[in-house]
Amino acid sequence: MREILIIGAGKSTSVLIDYLLKQAETEDLFLRIGDLDIDNARKACRDHQRCEAFELDVFKSESREPAIKKADIIISMLPARFHIEVARDCLKYSKNMVTASYISDEMKALDAEVKAKGLVFMNEIGVDPGIDHMSAMQVIDRIRDKGGKMLLFESFTGGLVAPESDNNLWNYKFTWNPRNVVVAGQGGVAEFIQEGKYKYIPYQRLFRRTEFLKIEGHGKFEAYANRNSLKYQSIYGLEDVLTLYRGTIRKVGFSRAWNMFVQLGMTDDSFAMKNSEEMSYRDFINAFLPYSPSDSVELKVRHNLKIDQDDIMWDKLIELDLFNPDKKIGIKNATPAQALQKILMDKWTLSEDDKDMIVMYHKFGYELNGERKQIDSTMVNIGEDQTKTAMARTVGLPVAIAAIMILNGKIKTPGVQLPIKKEVYQPILKKLEDQGIKFKEEETEYLGYNPFGEVGN
DSSP: OOEEEEESSSGGGGHHHHHHHHHHHHHHHEEEEEEESSHHHHHHHTTTTTTEEEEEEEEEEHHHHHHHHHOOEEEOOOOOOGGGHHHHHHTTTTTTEEESSOOOOHTTTHHHHHHHOEEEEEEEEEBTTBBBHHHHHHHHHHHHHTHHHEEEEEEEEEEOOOOOGGGGGTTOBBOOOOHHHHHOOOOOOOOEEEEEEEEOOOGGGGGSEEEEEEEEEEEEEEEEEEGGGGGHHHHHHTHOOOOOOOEEETTTTTTHHHHHHHHHHHTOOOOOOOTTGGBHHHHHHTSOOOSSSSSOOOHHHHHEEEEETTHHHHHHHTTTTTTTTOBOOOTTOHHHHHHHHHHHHHHHOOOTOEEEEEEEEEEEEETTTEEEEEEEEEEEEEOOSSSSSSHHHHHHHHHHHHHHHTTTTTTOOOOOEOSSSHHHHHHHHHHHHHHOOEEEEEEEOOOOOTTTTOOOO
């Protein structure tokens, strides 16, 4: 049997493991799932005869190296910053590797050695990054193969709560790592191109500069800019494109509300607060407000954020129980971002029967034979429950499919890479369609850049 080592048994692995176990007999696979919490690994195995759970500490070489040495291919589902520990061992023992995370500088630095050994280190093969790369390159390559010239590329992805589980005023629940949501956009400036002009949005303005889009059958959404749009000029070969913009999708109104936290400083992750473990929710928000011997915390919030009594922004804050004097942060030396995450997790964690939703939208503007045209490509996928989420499905399935393809020699090009080559994206997208992850395309006359553009009718 061919052994697949999966390192990490977190929320994103449920569909990945299900898929591989269903293929285990046909593909002659045996799964070993290693996690610091062996109970997580056992739960993931589901007592399947072709699956073994064991305790693995990625920071201990005596725990990590024997498992990697024994496997035929390694899938790392660890937080992105820990992949490099696995990657160095994969290089040492000549093992192929798959991750769903962005390629770090440390990972990229291994490229020459990986190529020299003829290995495949496939990264960015989840949903975003992952399905976004593959679905974008499929259309871009199709346009180029016909002789077309790219004029515009916009791409948006969002992990949202499904309409049937959307029961709070923020129209949002955590479907992925909550920390990534809280600190989104920090540590740099959003850079992109619009109609040939370079544009920049600093963090303090990020959530008040949103795009709007409408997806047929699913309503209206908003999106704020990602930091890394410009790097896709070289990755996708779009050096001459007039508009290049990537963003994160939310329901309309979320960004304006989130901006309240940004303006107060509650998303800051650069310093620790004193006595945070004893701090109440009310103390936490008051820590960012001016001292006043007469005004209440509520009044100071309204005054500082200019919120009227009948403004829904106020109702959103009340819904989070932010002014509760009894609930404690309970985290020692918490940063503001960590404290805010704790508060939000009380309200935004998916319940057992909740469903999530992945929304992806690409817009391609191009010129062909003297005509300017536009393709709108959209994908919406809804999860089953708290475990088999759309997020777990769209992250896990591409990872699983890529791992099997590498094992079977269908992906051969060596190096540290992402899935932008036809040999990778064409078969994976076809298999994803078979699993219900499909894109709907509509071609129209090219409209140019339009921040209030709509998809569909």
